[in-house]
């Protein structure tokens with residue numbers, strides 16, 4: 001996984017636990033990586049999961065909950081780092097429909113050795129979107145948090161349910177999203 005994700009996780013944990021507890025948490029992890037994580041670097045997925053597992057113990061939350069809260073946190077940071085990916089859309093659905101292009105084109109331009117997730121979208125009606133996420137990493141709880149972060153960013157409530165899961169043997173994780181109807185502006 002790219003260093004940028006490790007850096008986001010470090011920021012998330014520092015913000016939630018404070019510098020000192022964060023350092024203790026990292027010291028308690030057995031990591032393959034010895035040097036500090038830097039954005040453009042690539043590091044073993046196992047190291048990310050080792051930090052998450054330790055965070056589960058320290059924060060007293062389930063792994064699903066940690067990944068979900070972390071995912072939500074990521075969107076604010078990504079929007080600050082890559083504003084143009086967000087600003088060119090004024091609605092969460094329009095942004096989400098570009099996720100595959102963001103990951104397979106833009107992320108690959110920024111980080112040639114990235115192994116980003118894949119997304120297939122189905123647009124059955126104006127207020128719905130079906131997202132099929134696939135990745136060997138099978139991080140669907142992270143997906144949930146990222147979707148919640150996108151809803152918050154665009155101030156557009158999203159109801160979602162997961163219809164299929166790779167962790168249960170599915171070919172992808174399938175999320176069905178329902179967007180709140182656009183507000184009627186009275187004159």
Ligand code: HEM
Pocket residue numbers: 001002003004005078082085086099102103107111113114115116117135136137138139142143146147150
């Ligand atoms: C402009 C916004 C975004 C940027 C720049 C971005 C970029 C990235 C990058 C660089 C990675 C690491 C890939 C690697 O290490 O090979 C990643 C991973 C990931 N991204 Fe995004 N991302 C964005 C938004 C989103 C959103 C909104 C979602 C879902 C709703 C999403 C879902 C994921 C997931 C689940 C992963 C984990 C890796 C995996 O499952 O294989 N991303 N993203």
